[in-house]
Amino acid sequence: MTGLSRPTITQRIDQLLELGLIAPVEDAASTGGRPSSQIAFNPRARVVLAADLGALHTRVAVTDLDGVLLAEASSPHDIAEGPEAAIDWILQSAKSLLPDLDYLPEQIAGIGIGVPGPVEFSTGRPINPPIMPGWDRFDIPSAIRTQIDAPVLVDNDVNIMALGELSTSWPDVTDLIFVKVATGIGAGVISGGTLRRGANGAAGDIGHVALARAADTPCPCGNRGCIEAVASGRALARALSTPERQLKRPSEVVALAKSGDVEAIQAIRQAGRDIGEVLTSCVSLMNPSTIVIGGTMAQAAEHLVAGVREVVYARSIPLSTEHLTIAPSRAAANAAILGAAQLAIDTALSPERIAAALSG
Amino acid sequence: MTGLSRPTITQRIDQLLELGLIAPVEDAASTGGRPSSQIAFNPRARVVLAADLGALHTRVAVTDLDGVLLAEASSPHDIAEGPEAAIDWILQSAKSLLPDLDYLPEQIAGIGIGVPGPVEFSTGRPINPPIMPGWDRFDIPSAIRTQIDAPVLVDNDVNIMALGELSTSWPDVTDLIFVKVATGIGAGVISGGTLRRGANGAAGDIGHVALARAADTPCPCGNRGCIEAVASGRALARALSTPERQLKRPSEVVALAKSGDVEAIQAIRQAGRDIGEVLTSCVSLMNPSTIVIGGTMAQAAEHLVAGVREVVYARSIPLSTEHLTIAPSRAAANAAILGAAQLAIDTALSPERIAAALSG
Numbered sequence: 001m002t003g004l005s006r007p008t009i010t011q012r013i014d015q016l017l018e019l020g021l022i023a024p025v026e027d028a029a030s031t032g033g034r035p036s037s038q039i040a041f042n043p044r045a046r047v048v049l050a051a052d053l054g055a056l057h058t059r060v061a062v063t064d065l066d067g068v069l070l071a072e073a074s075s076p077h078d079i080a081e082g083p084e085a086a087i088d089w090i091l092q093s094a095k096s097l098l099p100d101l102d103y104l105p106e107q108i109a110g111i112g113i114g115v116p117g118p119v120e121f122s123t124g125r126p127i128n129p130p131i132m133p134g135w136d137r138f139d140i141p142s143a144i145r146t147q148i149d150a151p152v153l154v155d156n157d158v159n160i161m162a163l164g165e166l167s168t169s170w171p172d173v174t175d176l177i178f179v180k181v182a183t184g185i186g187a188g189v190i191s192g193g194t195l196r197r198g199a200n201g202a203a204g205d206i207g208h209v210a211l212a213r214a215a216d217t218p219c220p221c222g223n224r225g226c227i228e229a230v231a232s233g234r235a236l237a238r239a240l241s242t243p244e245r246q247l248k249r250p251s252e253v254v255a256l257a258k259s260g261d262v263e264a265i266q267a268i269r270q271a272g273r274d275i276g277e278v279l280t281s282c283v284s285l286m287n288p289s290t291i292v293i294g295g296t297m298a299q300a301a302e303h304l305v306a307g308v309r310e311v312v313y314a315r316s317i318p319l320s321t322e323h324l325t326i327a328p329s330r331a332a333a334n335a336a337i338l339g340a341a342q343l344a345i346d347t348a349l350s351p352e353r354i355a356a357a358l359s360g
Numbered sequence: 361m362t363g364l365s366r367p368t369i370t371q372r373i374d375q376l377l378e379l380g381l382i383a384p385v386e387d388a389a390s391t392g393g394r395p396s397s398q399i400a401f402n403p404r405a406r407v408v409l410a411a412d413l414g415a416l417h418t419r420v421a422v423t424d425l426d427g428v429l430l431a432e433a434s435s436p437h438d439i440a441e442g443p444e445a446a447i448d449w450i451l452q453s454a455k456s457l458l459p460d461l462d463y464l465p466e467q468i469a470g471i472g473i474g475v476p477g478p479v480e481f482s483t484g485r486p487i488n489p490p491i492m493p494g495w496d497r498f499d500i501p502s503a504i505r506t507q508i509d510a511p512v513l514v515d516n517d518v519n520i521m522a523l524g525e526l527s528t529s530w531p532d533v534t535d536l537i538f539v540k541v542a543t544g545i546g547a548g549v550i551s552g553g554t555l556r557r558g559a560n561g562a563a564g565d566i567g568h569v570a571l572a573r574a575a576d577t578p579c580p581c582g583n584r585g586c587i588e589a590v591a592s593g594r595a596l597a598r599a600l601s602t603p604e605r606q607l608k609r610p611s612e613v614v615a616l617a618k619s620g621d622v623e624a625i626q627a628i629r630q631a632g633r634d635i636g637e638v639l640t641s642c643v644s645l646m647n648p649s650t651i652v653i654g655g656t657m658a659q660a661a662e663h664l665v666a667g668v669r670e671v672v673y674a675r676s677i678p679l680s681t682e683h684l685t686i687a688p689s690r691a692a693a694n695a696a697i698l699g700a701a702q703l704a705i706d707t708a709l710s711p712e713r714i715a716a717a718l719s720g
């Protein structure tokens with residue numbers, strides 16, 4: 001099947017066994033034929049480090065090479081304190097988590113980090129991130145690699161959520177759009193099984209698409225009528241605030257809806273319709289089989305997703321929606337941290353890295 | 361660099377020489393060091409057959425493995441006559457073109473075909489094509505392969521135009537959206553260097569995205585307000601028709617604009633703005649570096665592209681448009697036929713096909 005000769009395969013298997021990346025399968029069931037040695041990928045040969053940096057909260061985890069969570073730590077942390085403090089906390093967490101798992105820092109095969117802002121993926125530098133003062137063009141991989149010798153991958157939070165959602169919950173899906181609806185609105189685009197970042201890493205940045213209904217609403221981006229200005233968690237909190245009841249965060253909007261407040265439920269449903277309007281263009285362009293709605297506002301998924309479905313199914317061509325699934329996130333609060341792990345795993349197990357390990 | 365041993369490389373080069381896919385370079389300039397044999401890809405080792413089936417016109421071409429046009433034939437042909445007649449014409453054309461080029465049918469490495477309707481790419485069958493009566497689910501590859509033993513690839517006309525535009529005119533671009541504006545409106549999406557077909561092959565089908573301005577205009581698709589209902593060549597021809605002047609085809613709209621008719625120029629400019637509105641969502645989602653406007657209406661590119669630019673640059677986030685090029689098609693009338701050739705070449709030179717040829 002591989003087109004490789006028997007001696008070549010034997011040699012490579014021996015090398016992979018030596019690296020520990022594969023191991024003999026002990027309980028292989030006999031198939032009745034002549035006994036053959038069975039081997040399998042060994043996901044515990046190494047670990048990866050995953051970090052999810054939010055605006056006010058940081059989470060660090062260690063997973064195996066299958067992306068299974070082995071240990072984690074989290075802590076309130078203001079991203080505005082700048083990169084040194086955050087990176088220091090990531091490194092300290094790694095040092096405190098690894099010993100209990102019986103792994104050494106040298107066994108870290110890769111590090112994946114998600115940040116709440118745009119990133120130049122090829123260099124791992126945030127680019128003009130609006131809520132990350134002090135981080136603009138900061139070289140995150142170099143800072144990490146002064147302490148840990150492993151590949152460091154950095155991407156924005158929505159992209160890693162899309163990766164985490166795909167790898168944990170939709171193993172057979174190749175075309176998926178993950179929409180994060182939280183304080184803002186953004187998307188991660190999986191096409192042909194791979195996350196698409198576009199020419200400048202800005203793919204998925206759908207928060208400022210114009211909505212006819214919102215034409216008069218100003219947006220902090222400088223334009224008017226952006227979807228984020230009317231359908232984001234921040235916009236809903238503002239719209240639902242009264243002199244007696246000041247809402248500040250998306251989670252407060254969700255809580256209000258869960259308490260049965262009709263106005264909040266109607267507003268979330270309408271936000272779903274508005275987001276659905278933008279998504280019809282996305283469905284027409286990319287023909288995904290799956291749209292996943294995640295982020296804080298997806299905790300009110302029954303109302304939000306209903307609004308999205310209402311518009312997308314009404315407005316898209318039948319060929320695009322015949323087999324289209326629109327669902328709330330399954331990975332939910334774990335999407336980001338598991339996606340950061342997956343980012344590291346994909347690089348650690350890439351043919352290039354394996355070839356380098358074999359020849360070294 | 362390849363990680364392969366010297367004997368393996370020597371053996372494979374000998375096999376490729378035998379197949380004729382590579383050849384010694386005769387005029388290799390000496391670098392002053394010890395003489396080494398230089399070899400290069402031989403694009404004339406084989407040919408591919410390309411066919412562009414339009415609604416009323418069919419074109420067949422023979423190209424080399426670099427996609428250079430060697431010979432072609434074209435003829436008026438009504439696609440509604442059904443598949444047997446069209447395929448017969450393709451096969452007859454091939455038989456008459458090859459002898460003059462000194463190639464045998466056995467030297468055809470692949471066949472690429474574009475059709476004016478949706479196609480299930482994996483099987484090469486048109487699926488519910490609106491303007492191709494008799495073609496629904498017809499197995500085009502099998503019909504061709506009764507006569508020519510080579511891989512047959514079939515795709516819709518917009519996808520092959522995107523491939524042709526990319527391969528001939530934008531060699532360094534990896535993220536490109538090709539928009540065909542003719543009787544209808546459709547797009548081909550290149551992301552990460554590869555054409556993206558989506559989950560059902562419907563990617564790029566943007567003709568029925570809703571436009572607020574057009575909310576009251578009915579579209580043959582059953583919805584209202586589709587972009588195609590107000591900004592396509594067909595819609596413009598209808599809008600510019602008067603009792604004295606009946607326009608039927610996009611080319612008549614272009615001719616009217618070229619004659620200096622202010623109403624036609626204004627209408628094309630507004631169509632560009634409308635298409636630009638849909639494209640802002642596409643830019644936000646996929647972050648292409650290049651948008652190409654092709655199809656008949658792009659013959660009035662100065663007005664059409666101006667309208668697209670006006671809206672896309674005004675409405676998109678700066679990171680997405682900083683390096684965004686919006687340009688009329690360079691491959692123009694050759695985009696489709698050269699894209700059909702490229703589709704065949706990509707498959708003929710795929711690692712799988714080469715490996716099969718080497719082992720056979």
